[in-house]
Amino acid sequence: xxxxxxYCAMLENxxxxxxxxxFNDEHGADNVCFQQDGTTAHTSRHSLSLLREMFPGHVVSxxxxxxxxxxxxxxxxxDFFLWGYLKGKD
Numbered sequence: 001x002x003x004x005x006x007y008c009a010m011l012e013n014x015x016x017x018x019x020x021x022x023f024n025d026e027h028g029a030d031n032v033c034f035q036q037d038g039t040t041a042h043t044s045r046h047s048l049s050l051l052r053e054m055f056p057g058h059v060v061s062x063x064x065x066x067x068x069x070x071x072x073x074x075x076x077x078x079d080f081f082l083w084g085y086l087k088g089k090d
Contacts, residue, residue: 002039002041003041004040004041004044004046004047005046006041007041007042007044007047008046008047008050011047011050011051011054012050016054019054031058032055032058033055033058033059033060033066034051034054034055034058034059034060034061035060035061036051036059036060036061037061037062038061038062042061043061043062043063043064048061048063048064051064052064052065
């Protein structure tokens, strides 16, 4: 199970440096949105404040800048296809 502290450490120590390598300048990620689900570790005050710093105005999540669209199959293809398919395999 991932705690809020562990999630924030992953964001700071792994994700943010990787993002910096992809977008070489500080303004390269301005048009990038970050989408996550509503897991407690993802929606803690600490993790949301960290994500808001990384993606100002572009965080798609519960209780954040852009509300989580729970019933859009084009944003959640695994929820509508893959998991049902895998469960049906014997």
